[in-house]
Amino acid sequence: LKKSLDSISEIKKIEDELSYANGFLKSVQKKLSNSKFVKNVPKNILDIEKKKALDTKEKIKILRKSLIKFN
Numbered sequence: 382l383k384k385s386l387d388s389i390s391e392i393k394k395i396e397d398e399l400s401y402a403n404g405f406l407k408s409v410q411k412k413l414s415n416s417k418f419v420k421n422v423p424k425n426i427l428d429i430e431k432k433k434a435l436d437t438k439e440k441i442k443i444l445r446k447s448l449i450k451f452n
Contacts, residue, residue, distance in 0.1 A: 406437040
């Protein structure tokens with residue numbers, strides 16, 4: 382089955398978003414695994430970083446589901 386150019390373009394877009402989201406998640410998780418950061422940062426900032434991680438994990442799930450639909 383041949384994929385249309387629109388489908389190929391959409392797959393590429395999703396893959397790029399997924400790659401960015403994975404990199405972003407990695408950077409947030411790195412902060413959260415740094416005990417100095419966790420100990421010294423105000424609680425509201427820590428909560429924001431944890432929320433970023435959760436939101437990004439959810440976005441990654443959605444992007445992966447979108448890719449499955451195209452493949």
